[in-house]
Amino acid sequence: MRERLFLVRLFAWFSLRHLKHHRWRALAVVAGIALGAAVFTSVRIAVRASLHSFVQSMDAVTGTSDGVVVRPGGAVPETLVAPLVRLPEVETASPLITAYVEPEGRGDLPLLLIGIDPILDRPLRHWKASAARAEGKTAWLELMKNPEAILLAEAAARELAASPGETLTLSYGASRKRFRVIGVLESQGLALADGGLMGLVDIATAQEFLGRHGVVDRIDLRAGPGRLQEMEAAVRGILPPGVALDPPGETKESGTAMIEAYEVNLSILSFVSLFVGMFLVYSLVALNATSRRRELAALRSIGASRSALFRLFILEGAFLGLLGWALGIPLGTLLVHQMVRGVSATVTLLFARVRPEGMAPGLWEIGLSFLVTLGVSLLAAYQPAHQAMTVRPREVLKPETGEGGDSRAAGRLFAAGTALIAIVWPLSNLPPVSGIPLAGYLAVFILFCGFAFLSPLFLRRTGGTLAPPLRRIGGEPAFLASRYIRDSGVRVAVSVGALITAVALFTALVIMTHSFRNTVELWVRQTVAGDVFVRPRTAGANDYRDPLPQEAVAMLQAAQESWDVAPYRHFSLHYAGVPYQLEAVAFEDLLRHASFIFCRGDPTEALEQAASGRGVLVSEVFWNRTGLGPGDRFQAMVLGTLIDLPVCGVFRDYRTRGGMVYVSLDHFRHWTGDTHWSGARLFLKDPSEHSRGRIEAFRRSMLLGQGARHGLEVILGTELRREILRIFDETFAITTVLLAMALLVAGLGIATTLTVLVLERSVQLNTLRAVGADASQIRSLIVWEAVFLVSAGVFLGLLCGGVLSVILIHVINRQSFGWTFLYSVDWPTLAASVPAIFLAAVAAVVPAYRRALRQSPASLLREQP
Incomplete structure (x- = not known):
């Protein structure tokens, strides 16, 4: 215990004071982590809220049934209810009808109409009207006696502004009927179906209104205690050909699986922001471990152990992660409303209608966000902490830069990166687990790591090769910048790795989106053809x-x-x-x-x-x-x-x-x-040049004639195809937001690295000023360093993005959603976007540019030992 208390006091004295003294660079790192944690948490909350809404709706309709009698492709004869009820193995058999109907004046708000037998259905589905009686009768009895009676769920009553006693006109195809609201269902049980946008009527009323005389959609069964298998055998024995007994939750299970696959996709994509933020933590902790070697040597000389130094920097990484997480949670609550809107709209378009409510983060989401953020930060701090253990007590007299091993380290990392990239494709093609391409996602992060490992040697080789031609182009500042990048070691390459990740993700999504849109447009033109x-x-x-x-x-x-x-x-x-x-x-x-x-x-x-x-x-x-x-x-x-x-x-x-x-x-x-x-x-x-007018005229005649009498939907082919492409664009809207977040975090990484390089080399830069270099040359040197780092990150990011796009299109989308696209690169967008990303990343030099010459050379050099 005493040792732990001493470590905490040492951390406060040694690390926290240093972070406070250099608070702006620490705040930049914390901001990146906070943004990543906020995006990760808000996306997961949004998808979980949508999934909860879907499952709640399915459970509300399914109730406690043990089996469902259906007729694939058709309706079930109502005459089957009586023989099913008479089976001794069957506790109850309840017919059910569901349909989406249109409230008058609110065609944009389909209402789920549910028809039940209030007596037979009582053991299966729970519901309760807040107005317990209507005209002296119980609500369920009023439903049976009054063919115009309807009970609305609270959400539906609120959306339609319909109170008990008021009338509501609903239409279904050619049928139109005025209902009287006899009560409002409390938000529990059946009233939770379809997010509460539902109405409850007697099954006979539903059959008459929907034109389904003598048939129902399904018959829900409940077995007697311990008699499920007996019930299944007995029911199948009396069912006519073409009628089947299915499990009650089949639709729920298939829908849940699809939404969960979508959740994993977005969670992985949102995690990229945290993954990029990991580079920020690494950069800052590595800087502190390198620039404070003399202080670490002093601690070693007075008795501090190697493990104590290791724990000191692990605590620093954990502290940055925890502070970022603490700021990210409230930021995530601000983002979650926007995320929920985008995610629920996409889930509704792709899978099933959902109306998520209760978007506050639960303990599980908070805990997961905490563990992921802390884990990322600890992982980022591990290598710098391990490097701190190598400090020797004698370095208190003459610090060792440790740069001699950078060449060997860069070579080892390059070999490791090449090996990682080599296993990406075979790994990604492993079978999915429960419909989720876990191997594909693992391959994606191995790909990011592989290209990040390539960057140190890439920087060393290109820095040495390009130094002479850059001298002719940009003069001595360009030459010195390339030489410094060459000799800067693994630490500088970390920020390049962050940019590689962000640019790769951007490139892959641009290619995937373009490929998807081109293929969908081709499909729309060729397969969804029609005037x-x-x-x-x-x-x-x-x-x-x-x-x-x-x-x-x-x-x-x-x-x-x-x-x-x-x-x-x-x-x-x-x-x-x-x-x-x-x-x-x-x-x-x-x-x-x-x-x-x-x-x-x-x-x-x-x-x-x-x-x-x-x-x-x-x-x-x-x-x-x-x-x-x-x-x-x-x-x-x-x-x-x-x-x-x-x-x-x-x-x-x-x-x-x-x-x-x-x-x-x-x-x-x-x-x-x-x-x-x-x-x-x-x-x-x-078809001729007047075709559009003829098509419009035919549509109007249909809508005014048969369409009006029989409730037809008459859609122009151009409108349908435009709507399909609009849905496509909406499904990628949330992806665009997550991509922007990752690029923003990468920009913070570049800004932090350049600022750190300037602060670390303040003596060198001011020595150059003291021997005759003017301020413009110093600033030019910093700009050339930024150009070099960003160019390397963008170049490797484009290569990584090309590989990533193939995995996304041919593996992850196929395993997650079942489809692939015709591969197509959007060269114009990349040609326009890459320079913009390049300039934006180079603009991150501004903080370093402003700090470079803030202190006079004389005062700075005088402070050095």
Whole structure:
């Protein structure tokens, strides 16, 4: 205990006083750590809040059910409820209907309408109306007796400004109905579904309003105590063909896995800011360990042990990390609201609608942020602390610079860096763990370390090689700067490593974003082709459960004189727990105007087989998620019919709610007997310079005619494609913010390093002034050093970024989301951005530039021993 107290007192006397004396450089390091910790914490809080909202919504709807009776691709007959309830193994069987409907005047705020049997559902789902009675009756009884009654969750009532006793008009397709709000559900149980934007009605009311007479979406089952397996066997024994018993949490599990993969992606990306901040801690602790060797030798001469010096500098790194973390937590609470907005919007667009609430950091997030920040700081301080242990007591008389080993150290680091880079690609291609590319992320950080290890020898070699030509270009200041960089050792290379990391990340994201956008644009033009798209309103939100009305189909068929009409039938299904979309399309009509971007299989042969009903086409996402590729057999039960066909090709597709499977519409009708349309694409047969006006006129006639009567959604192809690209841009908005943070921290690293170099060499610089160098030459020397360091960081960063982009595109995105892109480098953006980054980093010389000649040479030289 006494030894520990002495160490603390020594740390306060030796280290804290020194940091206080050089507070500006310490504050720069703390600011970098604080910014990294704030970004890391706020991103994780934002994603966890979105994930909590999704899981809470799924749990609210699932309730305590043990199984779900569904009919893949269709609705479940309501007549199944009675025989299921009579099974002795079944405690309760409750039918359920859900649909997104549109409140009048608030089409931008879809409301989740849930229809239940209030009696059968009581053991499964909990809900409570804050107005316990309505007109003298209990709320559940009023729901059953009044076909216009609805209970709104608190969030929905607040958003729609609807109070008990008021009326609310809802629309669904062609159906429009006035409901009376009989109460408000407290924020618990079922009222938490869909972030509280939900309404509860009796199932008979829902069937009448939604046009689902005699059918329900599903029947939730609860087994008797200890009779789950018996229940499953008994239920499967009475289910008709085409109806299945599924686990209750299948949708929740698949959605949770996708959001968690997104969380890991953002967490790793946000950690880069902390990783860059690690270089700042290393730089400052290394400076103190090097510049204070005489003081360390004095401590050794009066009895301090080697381990005491090691612990002293480890404590210094820990102190910087803890101070940065303490400042980062309140800063993170300021950032979290912006992060939540961006992250929840992306999660809603990509996976499922979420409305996160309760964004305060929990103990787990605070603890994780603390451990990561402290761990990064300790790791950064380890090597300088180990270097401090090498100080000998005799150095109190004549300090040793230790620079003689820099050449050997640079060579060893270069060899280690080369070895690390060599293992990056094979390591990144290891299989993911639970759908998360952990090996890929490890490979990314090994790549950063590898290129950072290359920088010391790179600086030494280029500094020596470029010194003569730089003398001709910039004179003696340029020559001296290059020679100093050559001889400066490993410590100067640390800040170059920070810049390498930031520039590499920037380069990789620019390439990835450009590749993604180019591929998506190609996909939109070729696959999402069409002049007009017609489907039921809210079809996307409701998974195309309702087909187009026959009157609308007849109207579209009558338009075939001027339009090529390509109908399709769309279903949302699951394959071994993986969600996907099955679409039966009229290949002959579609391929006259659209095409597919294949990544596996022969396109001509694959399209011919699919069009003739001898195979299916699957998207790259479906292939990566399920493993079903060319030659494998695809099986799916749809509308009571088993589709069993070989996979004949894999195409690129970037729809975000699962993979796609295409099958021939004509053959699908023959197999299932289903002749409905889920929607249709229309192509103008004779496009001309007046095509836009004709397309607009057709859309208006549709909206005013069949569209108004049957609740159709009529979208122009140009608008749909523009919306897809807008969604793409929004998904990368949060990435851009994280990238800016990493670049800012890297800029702090350059500023800190240059300032440290100036302070460390104050005697040398002022000696030059004393022997005749003027102030402009001294400042020019500092600027040339900055140019040299930044040039090295940008050059190596570009190389590192090129490798990183390949890993991101072909490994991490494939393992995380199931898709890859056509690799494409955005040369114009890089050509414009790299000089801007270069100039911004060089501008970091300003603090060092201002401090270089603040003290007169005479007074400074007089102070030296």
